[in-house]
Amino acid sequence: MTVSRAAEKSSEKPADSAKGRKDAAEVQGQGAAGEALQLGELSEQLGYVLKRAQLKVFENFLRCMASLQLTPAQFSVLLLVEKNPGRNQTEIASTLGILRPNFVAMLDNLESRDLCARIRSTNDRRSHILVLTDKGKAVLARAKKLVATKHEARLNELLGQANREALIAMLAKVASEF
Amino acid sequence: MTVSRAAEKSSEKPADSAKGRKDAAEVQGQGAAGEALQLGELSEQLGYVLKRAQLKVFENFLRCMASLQLTPAQFSVLLLVEKNPGRNQTEIASTLGILRPNFVAMLDNLESRDLCARIRSTNDRRSHILVLTDKGKAVLARAKKLVATKHEARLNELLGQANREALIAMLAKVASEF
């Protein structure tokens, strides 16, 4: 357990004062039983809607990719390696915001599925050059089609083409400049 | 380790074939050493920009809230309890997409800091009604001011008021309908 429950248990709750009990009595009648809660200002909070949207989009992505068993992170690795062949693990990982130690297991997975290969560099024998295998290229091509016809298409039908592009442009700006 | 490294080790890499070595030779010269990588299609991927934007926004939120030591999740709990007094843990947690077991430690934390209180319901003694303490109300008020003057203000200066509202509206739509 991260948050110490013992610390909480050992401190008397200040709400258990005379004033606290008065508040308790006041609140007992409130909160209309079966009704939906009001989000209030929460629905205007950037971080809140951003997080909820991200979870939904990832869920949809995973459903669209079920037949290929690719996560968003794995898809991003394949895309980046295809676009930048001849780069090493450190370069690919850091571009994606993945820490080098955490990239090892990811690559182990992709390599064990014969989607990607590590090649010892002849220039610098410390480096592993990353390349897509033929199977990796084929799977990525199929993945791109699924993304375009199922995932992006869903977003287009929800927002329209123009809004979809505007949304992505704004998110890219936030990601790079916020 | 989640992904079995043994499984990968036990399978010979298909890239270590005659064809694989030929590809390796081809790729060794590529990848201009010190230059930045090209994101390519990645910068158009909704999930990718969404995730990167979300991380940046949360980081900024945490910096703005450093003096109050409130995370985005904690802020959302305080906002929702203030807007919906008299509701129990299950209702507050599920509205926020937090699983009940995981909500316990969160509330322990907020209660130990005297921001929030659990009150045993008189109608149903299984339920804990949630309310903000006086300190919780005061801290939330200060938090709202910090969010408005630092966090939201930053987004406004980056996108402009109209675009900011459009962005949040689109994210809300994606979160609820995607």
Add this chain to the structure above:
DNA sequence: TATTGTTATACTCTATAACTATA
């Protein structure tokens, strides 16, 4: 000495089963 890939490790989030006390 510095860097690449790697291991070990720890902390946070998230997810499920099962317990207790109430209903």
Add this chain to the structure above:
DNA sequence: TATAGTTATAGAGTATAACAATA
């Protein structure tokens, strides 16, 4: 029996230190 809160636990994702091989 069903539900609210809780505990224990397991799995992802993320973070840092340190090691071997190489530069």
